[in-house]
Amino acid sequence: MRILHSSDWHLGQHFMGKSREPEHRAFLGWLIEQVREQEVDAILVAGDIFDTGTPPSYARRLYNHFIVELHRTGCQLVVLGGNHDSVATLHESRELLACLETRVVGGVTEVPEDQLVLLRRRDGRPGAVLCAVPYLRPRDLVESHAGESREQKRQALVDAIGKHYTVIYEQACALRDRIMREQEEEGSNAALLPVIATGHLTCVGGLLSESVRDLYIGTLDAFPASAFPPADYIALGHLHRAQQVGGQDHIRYSGSPIALSFDEAGRPKQVLLVDFDGQRLEAVTPLPVPVWQPMLSLGGDLDAIAAQLAERFPGDSEAPLCWLEIEVQADDYLSDLQQRVQALVEDLPVEVLRIRRRRRGEAAALAPEARETLQELSVTEVFRRRLALETLDEGAESRLTEAFDSLLAQLHETGEEAGR
Numbered sequence: 001m002r003i004l005h006s007s008d009w010h011l012g013q014h015f016m017g018k019s020r021e022p023e024h025r026a027f028l029g030w031l032i033e034q035v036r037e038q039e040v041d042a043i044l045v046a047g048d049i050f051d052t053g054t055p056p057s058y059a060r061r062l063y064n065h066f067i068v069e070l071h072r073t074g075c076q077l078v079v080l081g082g083n084h085d086s087v088a089t090l091h092e093s094r095e096l097l098a099c100l101e102t103r104v105v106g107g108v109t110e111v112p113e114d115q116l117v118l119l120r121r122r123d124g125r126p127g128a129v130l131c132a133v134p135y136l137r138p139r140d141l142v143e144s145h146a147g148e149s150r151e152q153k154r155q156a157l158v159d160a161i162g163k164h165y166t167v168i169y170e171q172a173c174a175l176r177d178r179i180m181r182e183q184e185e186e187g188s189n190a191a192l193l194p195v196i197a198t199g200h201l202t203c204v205g206g207l208l209s210e211s212v213r214d215l216y217i218g219t220l221d222a223f224p225a226s227a228f229p230p231a232d233y234i235a236l237g238h239l240h241r242a243q244q245v246g247g248q249d250h251i252r253y254s255g256s257p258i259a260l261s262f263d264e265a266g267r268p269k270q271v272l273l274v275d276f277d278g279q280r281l282e283a284v285t286p287l288p289v290p291v292w293q294p295m296l297s298l299g300g301d302l303d304a305i306a307a308q309l310a311e312r313f314p315g316d317s318e319a320p321l322c323w324l325e326i327e328v329q330a331d332d333y334l335s336d337l338q339q340r341v342q343a344l345v346e347d348l349p350v351e352v353l354r355i356r357r358r359r360r361g362e363a364a365a366l367a368p369e370a371r372e373t374l375q376e377l378s379v380t381e382v383f384r385r386r387l388a389l390e391t392l393d394e395g396a397e398s399r400l401t402e403a404f405d406s407l408l409a410q411l412h413e414t415g416e417e418a419g420r
Contacts, residue, residue: 001127007237012059046237047082047200169229
């Protein structure tokens with residue numbers, strides 16, 4: 001059985017005013033090629049298909065077109081909801097998509113069996129049993145009680161998540177055993193099937209990046225890997241850097257397929273091929289994802305930045321247009337910083353998307369945002385910082401964030417249509 005593990009596509013993302021549509025289109029086309037070349041039996045996308053709960057129309061078209069093209073390859077698809085996804089948006093077409101061998105589990109349902117998926121090989125034989133666990137929203141698992149301490153709330157959520165996984169895992173094992181009995185009764189060779197689980201959360205020790213939104217704010221920083229059931233492979237999403245959890249080969253984040261923030265630029269992106277020999281995890285093989293939009297972050301004083309630009313972009317360079325972030329380190333406030341930076345990059349194949357200032361010395365560590373201007377921040381950063389100043393319950397914060405994301409997506413979509 002061969003699985004392809006991916007996550008955090010964030011279709012519809014606008015990055016500092018730039019659409020990621022060309023990159024996402026190229027990635028999805030490349031992914032179809034990998035499915036054919038590698039003869040993949042099933043793809044697992046562990047959350048955050050879309051960047052917002054109300055994705056722009058072009059993002060939905062990319063999603064639907066990919067599913068149609070994938071169906072022609074004979075490969076199954078399982079889509080899990082993430083914290084950026086709207087359960088309602090994902091579920092609105094799941095019955096239709098089921099006709100195209102696509103199973104959508106956008107959120108927790110009242111029936112645990114809804115999170116069980118039998119994955120089949122290309123020849124139709126059972127290949128694995130999947131615990132299709134999406135992002136688990138605290139309100140779906142625990143009730144808040146007055147007077148509980150932060151530690152009590154954290155432990156209650158850890159216990160609830162662990163219990164949810166245990167229930168689904170036990171049902172997966174029961175399904176696996178029933179399939180094996182049926183095969184034996186039919187006189188078929190009954191190979192032991194692996195049990196695979198998914199998740200969209202932060203595990204203890206996971207490496208974060210700038211574009212990752214905090215989960216379980218105020219209650220749970222990270223979920224301990226030891227609390228997962230003994231599944232044969234656990235396919236995780238939410239963290240954008242590909243990584244193993246606790247050095248364990250069978251618990252993995254695939255990471256996002258494209259860089260979603262400047263601190264991810266230059267880090268290799270990948271999807272994971274996961275091979276099983278019967279129940280045994282045989283190999284996990286990273287497939288490097290090509291870079292379609294170069295991104296670069298440079299820092300230092302203006303002279304150092306000029307030297308870095310000369311090294312990266314020699315005069316005879318025919319490099320593709322690179323999105324650039326520049327962090328200028330200086331003690332003095334430079335009122336003409338924008339003009340100075342633009343002079344440095346003139347005639348170079350770059351587009352400066354963000355300029356930051358950072359004061360040198362220990363004062364910078366204590367006040368990294370000193371004299372920061374609105375021009376240095378994205379619209380989303382301004383909203384998040386303003387929201388952080390309010391004392392809101394989780395429901396109100398979630399509703400405000402969803403409303404903001406929806407409005408921003410509509411504005412971007414309107415701007416794109418006007419520009420066509």
